[in-house]
Amino acid sequence: MIIGLTGSIASGKSTVSEMLKELGYPIVDADKVARLVVEPGSETLQEIEALFGKEIILPDGSMDRKKVGELIFNDPASRKKLNDVIHPAIRVEMIRQRSELLNNGHEIVIMDIPLLFESRLQHMVDKVLVVSVTEENQLKRLMERNGLTEKEAKARISSQLPMSVKEEGADAVIYNNGAIEETKWQLNRILEQWREKSTEE
Numbered sequence: 481m482i483i484g485l486t487g488s489i490a491s492g493k494s495t496v497s498e499m500l501k502e503l504g505y506p507i508v509d510a511d512k513v514a515r516l517v518v519e520p521g522s523e524t525l526q527e528i529e530a531l532f533g534k535e536i537i538l539p540d541g542s543m544d545r546k547k548v549g550e551l552i553f554n555d556p557a558s559r560k561k562l563n564d565v566i567h568p569a570i571r572v573e574m575i576r577q578r579s580e581l582l583n584n585g586h587e588i589v590i591m592d593i594p595l596l597f598e599s600r601l602q603h604m605v606d607k608v609l610v611v612s613v614t615e616e617n618q619l620k621r622l623m624e625r626n627g628l629t630e631k632e633a634k635a636r637i638s639s640q641l642p643m644s645v646k647e648e649g650a651d652a653v654i655y656n657n658g659a660i661e662e663t664k665w666q667l668n669r670i671l672e673q674w675r676e677k678s679t680e681e
Contacts (some may be wrong), residue, residue: 481588482588483591483674484591484593486644487610487656488643490618490621490625490637495663500590502636506589508574508577508591510611521541521640524569528562531565532551532558548562552622556568576606598640612646612655618643654666
């Protein structure tokens with residue numbers, strides 16, 4: 481069974497991902513894969529260099545994320561070009577890691593994909609697990625965590641799909657508003673139910 485783990489900014493998805501890791505589940509992490517595919521010397525990085533020029537490569541051969549960020553920030557056409565190179569590479573690597581873990585005998589694989597719904601990657605997983613939080617808590621946590629003003633935090637939140645939309649598209653939702661033990665309890669209960677169902681099928 482492939483479980484897609486997702487949430488929104490400051491919802492606590494990383495906390496749940498850590499819990500799954502502690503429980504011994506293998507995790508394919510989209511953020512780590514995104515860094516992996518643009519490592520120095522990689523084919524993807526060479527394609528990005530061909531698009532944007534040598535100035536986006538740092539002396540150590542790695543990608544100058546700040547420079548690339550500046551180039552695409554106010555330019556949707558450049559952002560699309562970059563995404564057209566990076567996204568397929570990320571998907572290919574995630575599928576490769578997923579297959580490797582399944583071939584190594586893991587029955588359950590977690591795919592940690594922050595933008596699962598935004599990137600329409602539901603087809604890559606069997607179950608979608610959403611980590612949700614109230615708007616009030618999300619705003620408070622984001623402001624505290626990133627040192628943002630309320631206006632800045634709201635802008636970041638509104639750039640993603642609303643939490644309610646993600647909840648609707650989920651097979652199960654963890655409400656991460658209370659104590660960490662409560663979140664852990666919800667996670668274990670969902671996993672137990674899914675495991676039971678998969679053995680019945």
